[in-house]
Amino acid sequence: MLRCHLVVLALLFLRSSIGTQALSFHALDGKKILVVGGSGRVGGSVVQQLLLVAHNNVQVVVGGTRRDRFEEARERWQRLSTTTTTNEKRSSTQSKSQQLRQVLQDIPFATVDREDAETVAAAIAEHQCDAVVHTAGPFQGKVRTPNGVIEACARIGIPYIDVCDDYGTARAAQTNHHDVAQTSGAPCIVSTGCWPGVSSLMAKQLVRKVLAARPALRPQDLSVDFSFFTAGSGGAGVTLLVATFLILAEKALQIKQGRRLEVDAMKHYTTINFGNIIGNRDVAPLNLLETASVHDVLGVGSVTSRFGTAPNFWNALLGAMAQLPSSLLANEDIMRKLSV
Numbered sequence: 001m002l003r004c005h006l007v008v009l010a011l012l013f014l015r016s017s018i019g020t021q022a023l024s025f026h027a028l029d030g031k032k033i034l035v036v037g038g039s040g041r042v043g044g045s046v047v048q049q050l051l052l053v054a055h056n057n058v059q060v061v062v063g064g065t066r067r068d069r070f071e072e073a074r075e076r077w078q079r080l081s082t083t084t085t086t087n088e089k090r091s092s093t094q095s096k097s098q099q100l101r102q103v104l105q106d107i108p109f110a111t112v113d114r115e116d117a118e119t120v121a122a123a124i125a126e127h128q129c130d131a132v133v134h135t136a137g138p139f140q141g142k143v144r145t146p147n148g149v150i151e152a153c154a155r156i157g158i159p160y161i162d163v164c165d166d167y168g169t170a171r172a173a174q175t176n177h178h179d180v181a182q183t184s185g186a187p188c189i190v191s192t193g194c195w196p197g198v199s200s201l202m203a204k205q206l207v208r209k210v211l212a213a214r215p216a217l218r219p220q221d222l223s224v225d226f227s228f229f230t231a232g233s234g235g236a237g238v239t240l241l242v243a244t245f246l247i248l249a250e251k252a253l254q255i256k257q258g259r260r261l262e263v264d265a266m267k268h269y270t271t272i273n274f275g276n277i278i279g280n281r282d283v284a285p286l287n288l289l290e291t292a293s294v295h296d297v298l299g300v301g302s303v304t305s306r307f308g309t310a311p312n313f314w315n316a317l318l319g320a321m322a323q324l325p326s327s328l329l330a331n332e333d334i335m336r337k338l339s340v
Contacts, residue, residue: 029057034129036114036149037136038062039073042163042193046135048077051103061127063112063120070109077104114138115145120152134162139243143168150177150188157184163193165243167289196289199226203294219299220258226290226305227272229281248322252285255295255303266319270306282315283308
């Protein structure tokens with residue numbers, strides 16, 4: 001849920017940054033948003049959050065390849081919308097739930113191929129969308145795969161946001177579409193969500209504060225160590241699990257005093273304390289976007305990224321899978337079958 005809420009906040013920032021509006025949910029009033037991949041876990045949460053936080057003043061169109069998956073997802077959203085919390089809030093919640101169920105029932109579906117810009121452009125034109133949120137990635141290993149969603153947005157000139165978690169893919173999007181987006185005036189934000197979105201922003205804020213407090217230091221004098229912990233799959237859908245498996249096919253990048261080093265993924269564990277509630281957890285190197293981006297963009301001299309899960313059986317499983325041939329791990333079809 002955190003990933004999707006941050007996507008919504010990024011969308012608000014994007015909308016307000018191209019006008020005179022302050023950062024507010026009202027910046028979305030009267031807007032129509034196309035959510036590509038809206039039938040998935042992350043996309044579905046984004047759809048619900050847009051409708052909840054925008055006080056029904058925003059319209060949502062779900063884009064995807066299969067209408068049957070969209071209808072299944074819509075039924076799931078409607079069931080979830082009936083959940084109530086405390087007795088004191090029950091009446092208000094039920095009223096909002098009824099409104100939300102009706103809005104969900106009326107959400108339109110657009111058939112789009114995320115790799116085909118023409119299908120995305122057609123959906124934008126048919127539904128007169130004001131912005132696009134790409135929640136179907138692009139995820140790991142898509143450097144050479146066409147991103148039809150950002151291509152259409154850059155060409156048409158409307159705002160675009162995605163949850164890309166791969167540094168090479170994110171850089172490819174910037175390289176391939178920067179000039180067109182600049183010409184059309186389309187603001188594009190890549191790699192939002194929980195991580196690498198909020199984690200990178202946290203690092204940026206901390207680096208700024210340290211440099212302000214200690215003027216003698218330079219960015220290359222600093223070290224940033226990312227440690228991530230997710231219990232089980234974290235409620236992620238199949239697509240995100242596949243992306244995690246695909247990362248195991250890669251060596252984990254580490255930056256040591258400006259030098260790029262590659263180490264084995266999920267092999268050597270370090271114990272990190274995540275606070276009183278989570279406690280000590282084992283994490284190991286994983287090739288996450290933040291390592292390269294914090295070094296390249298902020299100029300930080302040393303950066304590492306580590307990941308761990310629970311129960312420890314899952315850590316052992318990921319470590320064992322990382323020993324499989326890279327060609328097997330990079331086979332998305334096989335990894336998708338293992339994720340089901």
